[in-house]
Amino acid sequence: MTRVPIAGVGMTAFGAQGERTSRDLFAEAASKAYDDSGLAPEDVEEVFYGNYMGELAEGQGHSGPLAAEAAGVTAPATRIESACASSGAAVRHGVNRIRNGDVDVVLVGGAERMTNLSTADGTAGLAAAADALWEINAGMTFPGAYSLMANRYFEEYGGTREDLAHIAVKNHDHAVENELAQFRRSIDVKDVLTAPDVCSPFGLYDCSPMSDGGSAALLVSESFAEERGLDPEVAIVGTGQGGDRMALQDRASMARAPAAERAASAAYADAGIGPDDVDFAEVHDCFTIAEVLAIEALGFYEVGEGIDAATEGETAIDGELPINLSGGLKAKGHPVGATGCGQISELTKLLRGDHVNSDAVEDAETALAHNAGGTVASCVVTVLEVTQ
Amino acid sequence: MTRVPIAGVGMTAFGAQGERTSRDLFAEAASKAYDDSGLAPEDVEEVFYGNYMGELAEGQGHSGPLAAEAAGVTAPATRIESACASSGAAVRHGVNRIRNGDVDVVLVGGAERMTNLSTADGTAGLAAAADALWEINAGMTFPGAYSLMANRYFEEYGGTREDLAHIAVKNHDHAVENELAQFRRSIDVKDVLTAPDVCSPFGLYDCSPMSDGGSAALLVSESFAEERGLDPEVAIVGTGQGGDRMALQDRASMARAPAAERAASAAYADAGIGPDDVDFAEVHDCFTIAEVLAIEALGFYEVGEGIDAATEGETAIDGELPINLSGGLKAKGHPVGATGCGQISELTKLLRGDHVNSDAVEDAETALAHNAGGTVASCVVTVLEVTQ
Numbered sequence: 001m002t003r004v005p006i007a008g009v010g011m012t013a014f015g016a017q018g019e020r021t022s023r024d025l026f027a028e029a030a031s032k033a034y035d036d037s038g039l040a041p042e043d044v045e046e047v048f049y050g051n052y053m054g055e056l057a058e059g060q061g062h063s064g065p066l067a068a069e070a071a072g073v074t075a076p077a078t079r080i081e082s083a084c085a086s087s088g089a090a091v092r093h094g095v096n097r098i099r100n101g102d103v104d105v106v107l108v109g110g111a112e113r114m115t116n117l118s119t120a121d122g123t124a125g126l127a128a129a130a131d132a133l134w135e136i137n138a139g140m141t142f143p144g145a146y147s148l149m150a151n152r153y154f155e156e157y158g159g160t161r162e163d164l165a166h167i168a169v170k171n172h173d174h175a176v177e178n179e180l181a182q183f184r185r186s187i188d189v190k191d192v193l194t195a196p197d198v199c200s201p202f203g204l205y206d207c208s209p210m211s212d213g214g215s216a217a218l219l220v221s222e223s224f225a226e227e228r229g230l231d232p233e234v235a236i237v238g239t240g241q242g243g244d245r246m247a248l249q250d251r252a253s254m255a256r257a258p259a260a261e262r263a264a265s266a267a268y269a270d271a272g273i274g275p276d277d278v279d280f281a282e283v284h285d286c287f288t289i290a291e292v293l294a295i296e297a298l299g300f301y302e303v304g305e306g307i308d309a310a311t312e313g314e315t316a317i318d319g320e321l322p323i324n325l326s327g328g329l330k331a332k333g334h335p336v337g338a339t340g341c342g343q344i345s346e347l348t349k350l351l352r353g354d355h356v357n358s359d360a361v362e363d364a365e366t367a368l369a370h371n372a373g374g375t376v377a378s379c380v381v382t383v384l385e386v387t388q
Numbered sequence: 389m390t391r392v393p394i395a396g397v398g399m400t401a402f403g404a405q406g407e408r409t410s411r412d413l414f415a416e417a418a419s420k421a422y423d424d425s426g427l428a429p430e431d432v433e434e435v436f437y438g439n440y441m442g443e444l445a446e447g448q449g450h451s452g453p454l455a456a457e458a459a460g461v462t463a464p465a466t467r468i469e470s471a472c473a474s475s476g477a478a479v480r481h482g483v484n485r486i487r488n489g490d491v492d493v494v495l496v497g498g499a500e501r502m503t504n505l506s507t508a509d510g511t512a513g514l515a516a517a518a519d520a521l522w523e524i525n526a527g528m529t530f531p532g533a534y535s536l537m538a539n540r541y542f543e544e545y546g547g548t549r550e551d552l553a554h555i556a557v558k559n560h561d562h563a564v565e566n567e568l569a570q571f572r573r574s575i576d577v578k579d580v581l582t583a584p585d586v587c588s589p590f591g592l593y594d595c596s597p598m599s600d601g602g603s604a605a606l607l608v609s610e611s612f613a614e615e616r617g618l619d620p621e622v623a624i625v626g627t628g629q630g631g632d633r634m635a636l637q638d639r640a641s642m643a644r645a646p647a648a649e650r651a652a653s654a655a656y657a658d659a660g661i662g663p664d665d666v667d668f669a670e671v672h673d674c675f676t677i678a679e680v681l682a683i684e685a686l687g688f689y690e691v692g693e694g695i696d697a698a699t700e701g702e703t704a705i706d707g708e709l710p711i712n713l714s715g716g717l718k719a720k721g722h723p724v725g726a727t728g729c730g731q732i733s734e735l736t737k738l739l740r741g742d743h744v745n746s747d748a749v750e751d752a753e754t755a756l757a758h759n760a761g762g763t764v765a766s767c768v769v770t771v772l773e774v775t776q
Contacts, residue, residue, distance in 0.1 A: 077631045245457055378466075
């Protein structure tokens, strides 16, 4: 395990951003990361940029060099696409690049523009992260896929729509004071249960929204941080990535997420810790059930027991293991290519004490990000620690 | 510099592949790489997969896990998108991953399906690798962009359409015996000059075709190769990646390729060699002028002198520095996501002596691949050496 200090982070507000393009959004996020770190574009030696559906939403591929340009950099830049885990994967490859020892400063992050699309086009664009031949051709979209997972979970382990509702309520609560969040208002269980149906068991509040947004982080080597007197308060100490069969029908169970289990196992080994060492986490709650699968795959809860966590208040801001203090994908928003690095940005601020919800985790030392792609056919887990 | 042995390579034929999808094409390429190496899917610890326009051509994003699945692997898999340099970049990140020391076997490669699209849709899809706001919106497509580069080159350094024609003629000659090539027939200068116009100064034969295809390589650590008694005859000894402003109008010159210069400089430094040490190369001749810009950026020729190389026979199969012995993108074909790793496959076989054109480079020790994205807003250069 080589620690990779986070010199600075930046995020746009997530939500509807009107005419702003992905490059505009990433430029803002990168600019904030420069300000946060004291570093400049000239310092950057490589860029890893996550973007999912630029071709479909903006007619723009080859977005690595374009993102670098938006951040004022001509260093080598690579676009990483792993559906909703795109910028989580970008962070991981940035960490590995620093660990190669060849470069000292890597800019990672991502951006996505989605709200310029109609709901139908946005839904169809997102569906391209499933198996085009065997799922999309059969009419599957992501609300449908995750609802299958939820129903299967209920059948195998129990649980109710109301349990899921508590997850949405919790994450909305967490977002109220987060000025970068898309939905800054509390909801209650009744709101969730009486919301318009999307796909049983999901109503509107079980689903993360369409969002625009950008995120960025500047990763540095320990020697560079020392040489430049940066003194970063947080470092990445472990990463892991897991894969799985693409289509739900090819998996042993629709109520488990083995790619996340693999990613977590690798990240814990890399960091030299276990799930009990994690003080709080951001997990990929694209749908309410996804948070349940995540906290089980991460080893925070036994399989079949994660469903009660929010209902019992254990994962709330004042619970034992706060989950999604930012508001999560549900309430902070989910501009898919920006989400993974957005988690890193939020966790860094929470650990440093400069996040609106930092008080809830005042003595915390270890935090974790869980970023999933598709129906968890890919997953990246990242472990952060305070350096002092 | 840490050598990364190439345990095995595989490629489909490039060309029109009917109903075959990208996953089918990558499965075939990976299968050939397994056979070539003696390794099995269970040995693979990570996958880097290059694909450019799966969303547009096949309605399929998130293709990292899908490519891994096609190759029989559930290890972490990441899709790399850098336009036509996608699988060159996948190779580079695979090399870096082996060099991290965490994994011993990485499957790299790429695939693209293009011939299922109409010419208009294919051209529009490719154009998404340029700047959507400032080039595509102005009506630019790639034949137009590269023709601007050619005309500017002529104005700055001289040269004629006939000089470019010699490049097409040479690369067609090289492809005649290559059973994986799309166009296995000789043409002459008159054929090129009298072909239908595409965009002045280009006729049809100045342009690489739409193609389907897949490519793969198995990269291993030296310790793993030794332990398993693999004895690979070729290794990657250096890689470099370069970036540039996205739009042609933002560059200092349209007749140069600084991203390629940067990639070459980094790759040479990594390999501890210079351009004079290279015995032969595969370069990214998406248009005839691109080969000129490449051999100059790589330092094989002074700026302004590369235009005469093919005319004078220096880069032909019996010349001093054979370029594109496979037939190049021009005649072997250009399934964009497969092209970069396809170069690695061809160079490996040429160096090992089991390529149809190996006799031309019998005592060669060092070869180089140059893989460019867009109008060279991104570029990856890879140096290969024989290990004995």
